[in-house]
Amino acid sequence: MTKRRTRRSFNQEFKREAAQLVLDQGYSMTEACRSLDIGSTALRRWVYQLHLERDGGTPKGKALTLEQQRIQELEARIDRLEREKAILKKATALLMSDEWNRTR
Structure with a gap:
């Protein structure tokens, strides 16, 4: 019977510190x-x-550096706000057209 290997997971801080051992x-x-x-x-x-990330590149996955993490958080927030704005815009247009139809 072979021993089954479990996949380990590491947090962003561990990954950053491990990479710093090599780079710094x-x-x-x-x-x-x-x-x-x-x-x-x-x-x-x-x-x-x-x-x-240190060279200013944007990672595809979760960021390691605090600056890139903050950028990802802000980008997610902007994305959410843009979606909310689009919903409000559609709702306003719907309400306005409904009001316009009633006044005719």
Whole structure:
């Protein structure tokens, strides 16, 4: 019987700190992976993402840096407000047309 491997999940803070070991503290990928007991593929992805975010790039998934996290929160808020505005616009048009039909 083979041992089933469970998928581990890491929070954004852990990912950021792991990537900082390589980018800021001079650890090699191998050293960081060994010391944190994580796979090289995951760490390589986090290092790439942190580097991208520091250069001003927008990540596809959840952001690692606080600045990019804030940008994602604000973009989500803008998105919600735009949808709410569109709904209100349609409701107003509907109410106005209803009122116009009654006055005819």
